[in-house]
Structures are given as C-alpha cells and as structure tokens.
Amino acid sequence: MDEQLFFKKLNSLCTSKEIFDFLSSLEAMSDTMASGALQRITEVEVDDSGLKNPEGVLANEVFRALCFQFEYESSKLSNTGLLNALQALIKLRIDPQSTLMASLLSEGKERLGKGQMTVKNLCALGESLLELEGPSCATLEQIVNHMQEKDIEKWSPREMVMVYKMLQVTVREGEQYQDLLNRLNNVALNIVSQLSPKFTSIILNSLVVLHQTQAVPLITALCKHSVKHIPYFTGDELVNVLEAFLYFGHREEIFTEALETHVPKSIFTLHPQTVSKVMQYCCQKMILSKPIFDAAAESFISDADRFSTDQIAGYIIPFGTLNYLPPSASSLFRKLETVLHTRFSHFQPCTLLKLLHSCVLVQRYPVNFLPKIFSPYFLQQLQAQPPGLDRIVTSQLTQLFLTVTLECPFYEGPKLLPKYQVKAFLMPPSSLDVHLLKRVKTGLLYLLKKRIYFASEVSTPYFYTVDIEIKLDEEGFVLPAAQCEEVHRRVALCVDGQNRFCVNSHNLLGEEAIKQRHLQLLGYEVVQIPFFEIESLQNCRTMAEYLHKKVFPHTYRLGC
Numbered sequence: 001m002d003e004q005l006f007f008k009k010l011n012s013l014c015t016s017k018e019i020f021d022f023l024s025s026l027e028a029m030s031d032t033m034a035s036g037a038l039q040r041i042t043e044v045e046v047d048d049s050g051l052k053n054p055e056g057v058l059a060n061e062v063f064r065a066l067c068f069q070f071e072y073e074s075s076k077l078s079n080t081g082l083l084n085a086l087q088a089l090i091k092l093r094i095d096p097q098s099t100l101m102a103s104l105l106s107e108g109k110e111r112l113g114k115g116q117m118t119v120k121n122l123c124a125l126g127e128s129l130l131e132l133e134g135p136s137c138a139t140l141e142q143i144v145n146h147m148q149e150k151d152i153e154k155w156s157p158r159e160m161v162m163v164y165k166m167l168q169v170t171v172r173e174g175e176q177y178q179d180l181l182n183r184l185n186n187v188a189l190n191i192v193s194q195l196s197p198k199f200t201s202i203i204l205n206s207l208v209v210l211h212q213t214q215a216v217p218l219i220t221a222l223c224k225h226s227v228k229h230i231p232y233f234t235g236d237e238l239v240n241v242l243e244a245f246l247y248f249g250h251r252e253e254i255f256t257e258a259l260e261t262h263v264p265k266s267i268f269t270l271h272p273q274t275v276s277k278v279m280q281y282c283c284q285k286m287i288l289s290k291p292i293f294d295a296a297a298e299s300f301i302s303d304a305d306r307f308s309t310d311q312i313a314g315y316i317i318p319f320g321t322l323n324y325l326p327p328s329a330s331s332l333f334r335k336l337e338t339v340l341h342t343r344f345s346h347f348q349p350c351t352l353l354k355l356l357h358s359c360v361l362v363q364r365y366p367v368n369f370l371p372k373i374f375s376p377y378f379l380q381q382l383q384a385q386p387p388g389l390d391r392i393v394t395s396q397l398t399q400l401f402l403t404v405t406l407e408c409p410f411y412e413g414p415k416l417l418p419k420y421q422v423k424a425f426l427m428p429p430s431s432l433d434v435h436l437l438k439r440v441k442t443g444l445l446y447l448l449k450k451r452i453y454f455a456s457e458v459s460t461p462y463f464y465t466v467d468i469e470i471k472l473d474e475e476g477f478v479l480p481a482a483q484c485e486e487v488h489r490r491v492a493l494c495v496d497g498q499n500r501f502c503v504n505s506h507n508l509l510g511e512e513a514i515k516q517r518h519l520q521l522l523g524y525e526v527v528q529i530p531f532f533e534i535e536s537l538q539n540c541r542t543m544a545e546y547l548h549k550k551v552f553p554h555t556y557r558l559g560c
Helices: 005-010 014-024 031-045 054-058 061-072 077-092 099-113 119-133 140-146 157-170 178-194 197-207 216-232 235-247 254-264 272-283 291-308 308-321 330-347 351-361 376-383 391-407 434-448 509-522 540-551
Strands: 455-457 465-472 475-480 490-494 523-532
Touching: 005 031, 005 391, 014 054, 014 061, 031 061, 031 077, 031 465, 061 077, 061 099, 061 291, 061 434, 077 099, 077 376, 099 119, 119 157, 119 216, 140 157, 140 197, 157 178, 157 197, 178 197, 178 216, 197 235, 197 509, 216 235, 216 254, 235 272, 254 272, 254 291, 272 291, 272 308, 291 308, 308 330, 308 351, 330 351, 330 455, 351 376, 351 391, 351 509, 391 509, 434 465, 434 490, 434 540, 509 523, 523 540
Parallel strands: 490 523
Antiparallel strands: 455 465, 465 475, 465 490
C-alpha cells in the first residue's frame, strides 16, 4: 500500500481495535509504516495515567507480531522506523529491561557510534534515552558531541528544544559546550515567534539551568513571547516561565496584566503549586496585584486542606510582605488558624516562622501559636536546620516578640530570651533611597539653619533605625540632636523611596508599615515623607516649605 494513503487511513482511525483490523488487512508494510502504526496506537490509547486498555493492546496478536519483527530484525530497520518504534514502545510502557527494548536500544547506540544519524534521528534517540535511562545516561554526551558538527540553522524548533534538554543534563561545571550554546542561543532568537507554549517553557527552563545570563536578547524575546501563551501553558510550564522571570530578574507589565486576566478566572482549576509560584513571582517583584491576591485568598479558603505546607506558606507570606488584606481577610486568616491547629507539627520550623512573621506585618496576631514558637524545643529545632539562627531568622523572632509586647498586651505566654534577640533589625541597602534622604536633609538644613538640629540613620534602643530624628523639648523648642536631657518629644521622619512601596503603587511594604507602627507605639511622632510627595519639588526652598508644613504644621522654634 502506498505510504501516503496508509498514513491518511491510519490517522482516521480512533481505537486500537480499528488500527489492528486495518493492519491485518494488509499483505505487507514498510518498517516506517509499522512504527507509525505503533505511534498512532499511543495517540489513541495512552493518556496521562498510562495505557487505557493494556489487555486489548499488549495481548493483541498483531501487536505481538509487530514487536517480534522489531526485535529480531532491528538491524534491517531504517533509522526512522527504529527510533519511531522505540519512542512508541516507551509511551506504551513496555518493560525497559525486555529483550525487545534492549535490542532496539543496542541497535540505536551502534548506529550512533558509526555516525549514521541525521539531526532528527539524534534528537529522537536522545529523547528516548532521557526517558529510559535519565540524566545520568553517558550516551547523551556522545549525541551532543555529534550535534556540535551539525548546521544549527537547518534545525527545526523541535530539534533545537531537544538539544537544549540534552545540554541541560550533560553540561557539568565549566563551559565545555558554551560555544554550541552560544550558536544555539543566536539561532533560537530568530525562531522565537514560532515557538509553542511547551517549547517556550522548555527553552526558558534550560536557560535557567544552564545559567545563560548573558543571552539577554533571547531571554527578553522569550519572556515577551510567553505573554500570549499564558492561557495555554500547563501548570508546570507556567511555573518554569515564572522561575525564568525570577532568575533573570525580568519584568514585563503586559505579562503581569495577562496573569491578572488568566489566574482569577482559572483559580479553582490551577494546581496549588502553580498559584503558589504566581504569588512568589508577585512577592519577589513587589507587584501588588489585587485581582490575583483576592482570587488566591478565595482559593485558600476553599481548598487549603489539600495544600502542602510549603504551598500554604507560598499563598500567605506575600500578603504580609506586600502589606495587603483582601476583602475576605477575616475568612482567610480564620482558615489559616484552623490549618495551623491541625498541621502545626508538619511545617518546617523556618517555614512556620516566616509564615507567622508575615501575619504580624498585616496586624494578624498568631498569639495561640507563639508559646510554641518561643519554646526552647522549637528554637533548638530552628537552630538545627539550615539556615539555623542566622540574622534573618533572629530578626523575625525579635520582631514577633516586639509585636506581641507592643500590640498584644494581653499575651502572657513565654518570652523570647535575650540571647535569641538581635540588637538591630537588618535594613536592606536598597531600602534606603540615599539620594532622596540627601534632598530631605538639604531641605531641613535650609529650614533649621544648622546641621546640629537633626540626626540621620539613627539606631534606636528598640531595634529599628530611624531615617531622620528631631528632638523637641516640652515647649516645642528644637533641641540639638546630641542632647539627651529634657527631650519631651521625638519626631521620626521616614523618608520612603520607591523601594519601600509596591511597584507602581502608594502601598507601603509590610516591613516598613510595621516599623512605622512600632515607632509610633514606642512614643515617636512618625512623619512619613513619601517619594511621590517630594519628587516634583524643584529646590531647597520648596523642600523646606514642604517639610515645615509636614513636620511642624503649626510652628517651630529653635533652642538656644
């Protein structure tokens, strides 16, 4: 039968019985036709859970006859017939240790050694070896070496993707294949617009694993191209894309907009791990997307009982970090409390601490769980597991303790021992906008005439650092900053640059919000100087006028 007619007929059949009946009616067929028939069987009989009708396929006489022919005549097969059959049999979950599979694999490796394979053949063999033997397969390196000699510009997108996948598992430390990768990256850039969601995700994932930070044009093009695929990515594919955005520090506003359209309407069908990764992306990029956060809250309230502990943390921590309470906040934190009561001991100590710390950032106080957190047993567990009691962990413990002291006076449980407390909270270098601080200091100098009347970056006895501190006596005189006696009021100026807010927003981040709240409770008069109020001020005089109204709304007097 003519091959073209054969495949046209084959592709119109929808069950393995129809395929076997059709094959029985033929007097003869080529190995390409036979392997094509096996592939068609996988298309109609194999789904995500495996072979739907094992008995009807594997015990069928026609199927057994085909397998017999492939096993005992493997040396006579064409490369296409051999490799298509191998791929189909892997999908049908034929035992990798069987003589059939061993015969086909042995023949494939022998032909590889003789250099008899095209790029398409090499990719098919590589894909089969990855399935059967995994990343440790030594033959994969041999395939990649053959690929280096081929003309990349003639490769199809599928072939390029397969080479990326093989490089992902064969490249060790060093740059043994960097030349091939550079050529591959350059050619891939020209075909980005042709890539399917699956191929886009695979290449981005490979670029992350292979640390291709220098391939900026390709990364940028792939990230932009991924926007149109958001509704069509599988959960795992979307996770790969988000990880690439995070790894390469890329941000696309239209990507976030596409997520805001897709995630809320798909929230109850998306895997919790996918939603958790979306929340992580928003959190690390400081993107407060209310549609996504509100949808994630609803999903948590409905389904949190089936989430893993890491997924629970992944959903909740961004609410604290970005200082946002959704409309369903009361139900959200009630559900969290229920889950914690049930599964407290299942959480890793470090994850649990981050989770509870994020709650206090948005004034949700986990007082029922703090006695366990401050217990010697829990603190020993924290110390025993990486990262141990490092500066970040002890800062979170200290801030939890300070919160409960200042905001929950009714708490009577165990305290955090001084040896676990930090002397000062870590302030990330990026948190303070040095340029903005300098402008404010210049304005204050213009206003107060002398530099002695204010201090900047002042360490307090209460763990926090104040951007600018001004001291006043009982009558409202401004005192020299170095004076410690007769201080009646302390004014803390919080010079809040863009890094202390969510992106494109006036919403203060959780860490800065709790700091300003605590300074107020500790007796400071907190005056916020946000970037968006002063960025348009042109000179010292206008800055001084602004500060006069902001810091001394009624009047001010200088001490002698």
